[in-house]
Amino acid sequence: MRKLIALIEKTGQANKLRQIYHRSFNREDPEDGRGRSSRPVWVPNLKLQTDIAFFTEAEQLRNFLGLVRKGDVVWDIGANQGVYSMFAGQKVSPAGQVYCFEPERRLRRILKVNRFVNKLGNRMTIVPLALGSITGKALLYESQ
Numbered sequence: 001m002r003k004l005i006a007l008i009e010k011t012g013q014a015n016k017l018r019q020i021y022h023r024s025f026n027r028e029d030p031e032d033g034r035g036r037s038s039r040p041v042w043v044p045n046l047k048l049q050t051d052i053a054f055f056t057e058a059e060q061l062r063n064f065l066g067l068v069r070k071g072d073v074v075w076d077i078g079a080n081q082g083v084y085s086m087f088a089g090q091k092v093s094p095a096g097q098v099y100c101f102e103p104e105r106r107l108r109r110i111l112k113v114n115r116f117v118n119k120l121g122n123r124m125t126i127v128p129l130a131l132g133s134i135t136g137k138a139l140l141y142e143s144q
Contacts, residue, residue, distance in 0.1 A: 061087065071095040077131045080107055082114045089120040097123050103130040104142050 064084060068074060068091045076085045079100035089098045098120070102108050108126055115124045130140070 057083075064088075065091060068092060074098045075101065075131075077101045079111060079126075081110045085111070085124060086114055086118050086120070089115075089118060089124050092123060094123055097125065099125050099127055101127045101129055101131050103128060103140050106142060 061084060065087055068088050070091070070093045072088075072092050073096060074085075074088045074092060076082070076088065076098060079085050079102040082100060085098050085100045092098060100111055102111060105128075108128055111126050115121060115126070130138070132138075
């Protein structure tokens with residue numbers, strides 16, 4: 001935890017990140033729509049904060065979570081920062097497992113923090129690979 005806090009302080013964004021983090025506890029949980037507090041998702045910069053604030057996949061996330069059951073194994077292909085993975089990790093319970101496939105290094109670091117913040121260590125595995133319909137190597141252009 002000390003390393004995480006040191007990393008936050010090193011970015012110079014600590015106050016902004018704390019505000020975002022605490023606001024995330026007061027968001028409506030897309031799983032039930034009844035205004036319950038959701039688990040936090042780590043937001044390292046303003047662009048990603050905006051992406052989450054204007055998350056347009058709430059209905060898809062709700063439908064997805066309606067299919068996930070306790071004890072399931074879930075593959076999140078192209079996990080990005082882990083919005084689907086965090087909610088799925090809570091639903092599968094300790095009996096299940098979530099595999100997050102994400103080739104981009106920066107996003108995998110965010111996934112690791114999200115796994116820690118959401119206490120999903122034993123039920124969430126981050127796989128540093130891209131999945132597709134063919135075998136081979138490809139050039140990955142990382143987002144800014």
